[in-house]
Amino acid sequence: MSSAVELQSEPNVIELCTLPGADPAAAIAALRPLVGEAAGAGEADAERLAAHLVSLARTYSTEPFTPLEAARHGLGVERPEFRRLLDAFGRIPQLRTAVERGPAGKYWTNTVLPVERTGALDAALNGKPAFPNSVGLYPGPTCMFRCHFCVRVTGAKYEASSVAGGNEMFASIIDEVPLDNPQLMYLSGGLEPLTNPGLGELITRAARRGLKLTLYTNSFALTEQTLARQPGIWDVHAIRTSLYGLNDEEYQATTTKRAAFSRVKKNLLRFQELRQERPDAPRLGFSYIILPGRAHRLLDLVDHIAELNAAAPDRPLEFLTLREDYSGRPDGKLPAAERAQMQEALAAFDEKVRALTPTLYVDYGYALESQRMGVDAELLRIRPETMRPTAHPQVAVQVDLLGDVYLYREAGFPDLKGADRYIAGRVTPDTSLAEVVERFVTERRAVEPMPGDEYFLDGYDQVINARLNQMTADVAAGWADVRGFLR
Ligand code: SF4
Known part of the structure; x- marks a missing residue:
């Protein structure tokens, strides 16, 4: 998204538009002049765009892992209009704050954005x-x-x-x-x-x-x-x-x-x-x-x-x-x-x-x-079905006493049934952790998930998995440059 522009506004109404009980109409009214400037929109256009932007902020503040195409369909807009909305969203920092302060904001601020x-x-x-x-x-x-x-x-x-x-x-x-x-x-x-x-x-x-x-x-x-x-x-x-x-x-x-x-x-x-x-x-x-x-x-x-x-x-x-x-x-x-x-x-x-x-x-x-x-x-x-066979060792790994490098946080227990499939490799006097990860990734190794494997993921792994699935969907849908909504 484009860089933010300095704009005068009523930040509180916009920043709080994702909270339960907030009045979307007030946020839309406060946004209208900002949208005019950020998206070069005339008055009629600005009203419509402002309503869509508030709606987008509310979506991503409660369901942060929504793929962009699903959000676009939710708004019922064509791709050029959606592109314009994403661009305007990136230029109005109060909207980003609204997402981060919303009910699911901790997904963004605790994990997704720092890892991004x-x-x-x-x-x-x-x-x-x-x-x-x-x-x-x-x-x-x-x-x-x-x-x-x-x-x-x-x-x-x-x-x-x-x-x-x-x-x-x-x-x-x-x-x-x-x-x-x-x-x-x-x-x-x-x-x-x-x-x-x-x-x-x-x-x-x-x-x-x-x-x-x-x-x-x-x-x-x-x-x-x-x-x-x-x-x-x-x-x-x-x-x-x-x-x-x-x-x-x-x-x-x-x-x-x-x-x-x-x-x-x-x-x-x-x-x-x-x-x-x-x-x-x-x-x-x-x-x-x-x-x-x-x-x-x-x-x-x-x-x-x-x-x-x-x-x-x-x-x-x-x-x-x-x-x-x-x-x-x-x-x-x-x-x-x-x-x-x-x-x-x-x-x-x-x-x-x-x-x-x-x-x-x-x-x-x-x-x-x-x-x-x-x-x-x-x-x-x-x-x-939604686990990623390539996992995410670039984001996180866990190493046990034997040097085994586990792909998920709840898999690193001795004798845990099925967990050994999630060992990326072993750190030894001749093999560093960086080499274990590099081999796993460059050899394009993958683990086919089986029923019950989802329990190897802790809350953090689940967030990373969901974020990567969202990014994959966005890229596949032709939104690579704006994938993931906020980053
Ligand atoms: S959860 Fe309880 S049993 Fe399991 S490792 Fe921790 S302290 Fe030990």
């Missing part, structure tokens, strides 16, 4: 090799929990004897990653990263290269003893603890481990005290999944965070990622009563956060953000 800027999506679309824009290291040989929703195969783990070689392999990847994006790498699983006794050394190695790693952990092993044995853990940029409940009973129901909440809480309280003494200590936060019927627990979650903050008043927890469990809802929708409950709970939660933990950054994710706005979010549902 790296060029990784173009590389994936065009089958060109590129170093992955996101590299997950999965260093945990085992896990002490057995969460009911986890795809992990019970009892499956990596041999202890694979740890030393695995850590050498991870070190080689740390040494090989380009340094233009310090946030490129993270530590997660797969299994629990803190079960790897060499984790601290890997973290220090990465920190020395300037990499800002986030560690995803259940924090059961984040004890003072672990920190004493592995002081390198202090060099990590952020620790994100997955929280599985707010008392021992809830934890046991989810993880099957007894007294686990008490232990994790004790670890984090001590970690907070130690953090207080170290100005450069890692950022700390939680990931919390709202299980069905447990929206009311959000208020107790704020109390829990406030309690941890009290242990280190100068270092309150920095972030919280909230997600909702949709696994039991095949259409991705909440029943009306539950939706109302959720909206109410989110509002009360918001208020309590402002009162008790005002510095906490809360990331509501794609779906909860729109529910806060009172819109029922439909989750992306990638199916085997």
Whole structure:
């Protein structure tokens, strides 16, 4: 799209036109003079174009992965008129803001637009090799929990004897990653990263290269003893603890481990005290999944965070990622009563956060953000037919202890049935990660999806998959220069 032009306007009406309850007529009226200038339209034309532009903004603010041809048919316009609309849209920045602030805006601002800027999506679309824009290291040989929703195969783990070689392999990847994006790498699983006794050394190695790693952990092993044995853990940029409940009973129901909440809480309280003494200590936060019927627990979650903050008043927890469990809802929708409950709970939660933990950054994710706005979010549902056999290793890969490079984030578990088909190759002393990806891409390797394979994709993979499908459709329909609507 063309570059933006400086225009006078009533930005709020236009920028807010995608919110539930907004008045499209007011936005159209505010847009008319801008359209006249941006599209060189006369008065009659400007009215029609302004209405179409508001409609486009609303479409892409709720269904960001709509192919351009579907949007064009929705408006009932011919290609030249559609071209004119896309051009005008690109020249009026308030419309872009309206899309980004709309109910599905987080898809754009959290994932699509940042990845667009790296060029990784173009590389994936065009089958060109590129170093992955996101590299997950999965260093945990085992896990002490057995969460009911986890795809992990019970009892499956990596041999202890694979740890030393695995850590050498991870070190080689740390040494090989380009340094233009310090946030490129993270530590997660797969299994629990803190079960790897060499984790601290890997973290220090990465920190020395300037990499800002986030560690995803259940924090059961984040004890003072672990920190004493592995002081390198202090060099990590952020620790994100997955929280599985707010008392021992809830934890046991989810993880099957007894007294686990008490232990994790004790670890984090001590970690907070130690953090207080170290100005450069890692950022700390939680990931919390709202299980069905447990929206009311959000208020107790704020109390829990406030309690941890009290242990280190100068270092309150920095972030919280909230997600909702949709696994039991095949259409991705909440029943009306539950939706109302959720909206109410989110509002009360918001208020309590402002009162008790005002510095906490809360990331509501794609779906909860729109529910806060009172819109029922439909989750992306990638199916085997819409999975891409070439996947997207230019955008993201995950590497386990054996050096196997997985194409999807939920595939990197030992012995998981069918997951080995999603191994792009293996990092070895003779083969770097860049070479594994390059071979997979240049040899045009492809994995034919089978029923059930969609579960190997996590929410991020699904967004990337949907975006690439949209881009492919746009290019095929002759809209290559404007593919993807916003970028
Ligand atoms: S979800 Fe995480 S903590 Fe739970 S069993 Fe799976 S790997 Fe372990």
